[in-house]
Amino acid sequence: MERIIKVLKDCRGKWVSGEELARLSGITRAGVWKRINQLREMGYRIESAPRNGYCLVGIPDLNPFEIRDGLKTERFGRDIHYQDVVDSTNRLAKRLAVDGAREGTLVLAESQTQGRGRLGRSWVSTRGKGLWFSLILRPKISAADLAGMTILTAVSMAKAIYDTVGIRVLIKWPNDLVYQDRKLAGILAEVNGEADLVNYLIIGLGLNVNQEEDDFPPELKQSAVSLRMIHGSELSRRPILQEFLSVFEGNYAALSNGGLAKIIEYAKSYSATLGKAVRVNQGYHRTVTGEAVDLDGDGSLWLKESSGELLRIYAGEIIENME
Structure with a gap:
C-alpha cells in the first residue's frame, strides 16, 4: 500500500492508470482497486475515472x-x-x-x-x-x-x-x-x-x-x-x-x-510557575502554599513557605495561582 501512495504522491494532481500502479506495485489491478479503497478509508482523497485511472487530490492530515x-x-x-x-x-x-x-x-x-x-x-x-x-x-x-x-x-x-x-x-x-x-x-x-x-x-x-x-x-x-x-x-x-x-x-x-x-x-x-505564589495539591487531602522559587536538577519543585522554610515537592499539582 505504501508503494501505491508513493506513486500517487509523486504524480499528485495527475492521472495514473490502474495498469501502471499494478506494474509498479507488483500486484493485480484488482489488488490496486482494493488498496485504493483502503486508502480512501484512511482519509486520502483519490479520484477515479474510466480510461484515466486514479488521481490523488487530497492527503489526510494525520496517519x-x-x-x-x-x-x-x-x-x-x-x-x-x-x-x-x-x-x-x-x-x-x-x-x-x-x-x-x-x-x-x-x-x-x-x-x-x-x-x-x-x-x-x-x-x-x-x-x-x-x-x-x-x-x-x-x-x-x-x-x-x-x-x-x-x-x-x-x-x-x-x-x-x-x-x-x-x-x-x-x-x-x-x-x-x-x-x-x-x-x-x-x-x-x-x-x-x-x-x-x-x-x-x-x-x-x-x-x-x-x-x-x-x-x-x-x-x-x-x-x-x-x-x-x-x-x-x-x-x-x-x-x-x-x-x-x-x-x-x-x-x-x-x-x-x-x-x-x-x-x-x-x-x-519557559516556566509559568517560578516566581509565583502557588498552592500545591500533593494528594491525600494535603496542600502546601508558598512561592515557587526553583526547579531542582531532577525536575522537582522548590517551594518557599511563609516561614521561610524551603520545601522540596517531588509530585503534585498547582491548583491555584495566588497572585
Whole structure:
C-alpha cells in the first residue's frame, strides 16, 4: 500500500492508470482497486475515472504513512498504532508494552472516549482537532529517577510548537503547557516496575490544535485554548508531531550524558510557575502554599513557605495561582 501512495504522491494532481500502479506495485489491478479503497478509508482523497485511472487530490492530515514520510527519528514514531477511536491511548500503549512493543512505539488516535489527565480527571479529546498520543519507553533507570521525564516531554513539545508554529508557550509545573494562563496541553506519565527497575514507562500527551472556542464544553471555555485560537488559522498536526518526536528523541538520548540539566534550564526559562505564589495539591487531602522559587536538577519543585522554610515537592499539582 505504501508503494501505491508513493506513486500517487509523486504524480499528485495527475492521472495514473490502474495498469501502471499494478506494474509498479507488483500486484493485480484488482489488488490496486482494493488498496485504493483502503486508502480512501484512511482519509486520502483519490479520484477515479474510466480510461484515466486514479488521481490523488487530497492527503489526510494525520496517519501512519504521512507521519513516517519525512520523519527524522531513528526509533521514535517508526512503529505506529493508529486508531480512529480508542478508549485511551495510554491504556492501549500499556497493553502493547506488556506484549513486548519496542521502545519508541507511538500510539495515536483521532479521538479518545476515556481520555485521562492526572489525578484521574477526564480529558476532552475532540475528534480530529488535536494530537492525542502515547509513547512507549523502556528507560534503563530506576523509578526514583523518572521525575524529570514529564518535564523533558513538556520541554520537547514546547520547542516543537515554537519551531513549527512560532508560538511561545510556557510550562506549568509539572505537566501542563499553557498560553496566557490557559491550558494548551497536558502530559500523563505512567510507570510499571520496581523501585530499582523500570519495565516500561508510558508518556501520554494531549495537545489542543484546531479546536475553536465552541468545541470546548462550557466549563473549559475560559481555561482551555488551542493553537488555532492563538494562531488565527487552522494548522496541520503532522509537522508538529514529527518535530516533537525528533526533539524528544534527542532529549531522551541526552539523558545518559547529563542532558537533563540543560533541559531543566530550558524549563526554568519557559516556566509559568517560578516566581509565583502557588498552592500545591500533593494528594491525600494535603496542600502546601508558598512561592515557587526553583526547579531542582531532577525536575522537582522548590517551594518557599511563609516561614521561610524551603520545601522540596517531588509530585503534585498547582491548583491555584495566588497572585
